[in-house]
Structures are given as C-alpha cells and as structure tokens.
Amino acid sequence: MVRRPYYEKQGMNKGAWSAEEDKILINYVKIHGEGKWGRPAQNAGLKRCARSCRLRWLNYLRPGIKRGNITEDEEDLIIRLHRLLGNRWALIAGRLPGRTDNEIKNYWNTILAKKCGSFSPQSCVRKVNHEEETAQCRNHGSMNNFDLVNVDQPSVAGMSGIPVLPQEEKHCFVDKGIGLMNNSCSIDNQGLFSSLLVGDDGDENHPSFLMNIDNDNDFIMGLPDMDSLLFPGNRTVHEDNNYDIFGGYDKNNVMSSSPYDTTSDDQVVRVETEVMHDQQPSLHVELKKLAMFLDFEDEWKET
DNA sequence: AAGGTGCGCAACCGCCGGAGG
C-alpha cells in the first residue's frame, strides 16, 4: 500500500490561484513571515497545501519579483551560467535578482533551448552569439590573444579550458581572485568570478542582475568544487603569492594544433597576483571576459 | 466565425535531505 504524501489532503484546492487566495496568503506572510508554509491552510482558511503556498509565494507573490521582459544581458547571463552550472536553476536564479528558478527554467525550456538548438550546455553559447561576440572581441583589442592553459577539464558543464590572459590583462582578470583557486575554495573580495560577473559596488551603471558573488557562500558552496573544476591537476600555492597551476590534463586530449599551443610536459602557468587596484574593468569588459572565458572551449575545439 | 495548433507559463509532482520527536 502506498502511503499518500503528507501534503495530499482531501479538500485542498488545486490549479490556478484566485485573487482572493493570493490575498489571504499575502496577509498570512505579512503576519507570520515566510517559512511556515504548513500553517496558512489551517490558520487562514486557505485550502492549499503547504507546498503550493510556498511555491505561489516564491514564484509570484514575493516582493521584488520581476516578471517577463528578460533582458539581453540577463539572457546572456542565463546562457553562460547554464553552461557553467547546468540545470541548476536555483543557483542560476540566485544570480538574477527578482527572477525565480521557475521562470528561468521556463525561459530556458521555451526560448533558449530552441535558440541554442539543444539542451546541451556545451553547444549553447556559441550557437547563440558566437559570430557577434567574435566580431566584438576583434574590435576589443585587449580581449584578443588569449594564451591557453592546457588543462583539459571536460567533466563539468562543458568547461574544458582556462584562458590565460595576456600579461597586461592578467591583473584585472585574475586579480586577487586567485583566492578562488586556493584549497579553501574561498573567494575574497575581488574574486575571480566576481571580477567576471560583478560590477564595482556602488557603481549604479552596473545592472542589478549582476549580483555580487562576493561573500555569497551559498552560491559558492553550490558550485562544483571549483578547484577541481578549474584545475583538476596538482597545484601549489606559494607563500609569495604566486600560484603554480600544474595542468593535470590528459595529454592525449591536448589540442596541439592550437595556435596558442604552449604545451609542454611540465607546463606551468604562473599566474601573478600582483594587483593593480586602480584597474577596474568596465562591466562590458567584464562580461566580455566571462564570455571569452566560457567560450573558450569552442575556441579550443575549432583549433 | 470556428476549430486546430503551438506556445508560454503557472502549478504540480516526485524525489531528496535536514530537523525534530
């Protein structure tokens, strides 16, 4: 005999919520706060199960919810985060304030999946914007001439390589963000991914959806082990704050034909962490870096 | 105008894990 779920109770309403039900739920949350979803039904006369109440609140009634009109920037970010994280909608939504995981999931399934031609994160970004971005990058001198680190990393979210910026770009790209790569997997205040995703605090020119990852432990902890993700091999962290990243890559997979081929058996990429604090790249540049970062796999494949 | 079709999105469902008794 199959036990019925706890929430499956006789007499509960299902389907679309009425305005009256919304009102009751809003009033209930106003008084009691979020988190006690089992009570509205009993306390407020709402014939809805706890889960339905929670869902309705989180996806529709909660203050600050943005509905529709997903901007190009948001779309771009969704695509890239999806590529990075896969179908982890809650995590992706966490990067887009006002957007719910449900909305992003729906948007992906109905719009982006078609746009991208498949559900495969690996194939997504380039199909959408590759030519345009490539053209843009050509016009953006400092974004050219990536060197490649031969770290093959095919296992997670399609990321298979780490772009290493030209010397003049390293500072603003890596900055102190190398903290991401240390063994504690912590991100300090100017983390690598922060530098990719996050604008300068207080700069109102930065769209709000670019939430700061800094100090967002939930987000960080939600990610795969970024250490192993980015650098599957051994690496050492020197006390002098220079970091040697030993590519633990499968040498058979190294694309030796790459024009950026820097492969050698003892390939070591030394990322200098001297910081130029006055070098605050613009949002556009940062997004572009993220784009290049995430697009890197395709560059790799094409070479 | 009426019926068919496709699409977008809100809502539901199954599963999982944590908390507490």
Next chain:
DNA sequence: GCCTCCGGCGGTTGCGCACCT
C-alpha cells in the same frame, strides 16, 4: 534508528491564449 514534517530542487503537466487555416 525510525518516522513524520517540511523545505528545496528539477522535471513535467496542463491551462489559457494567440495565431493560423
């Protein structure tokens, strides 16, 4: 350790609407 409750997550469903024929 077991059970129940609950919250969270991702996958799926189905309703309502717009568009097409």
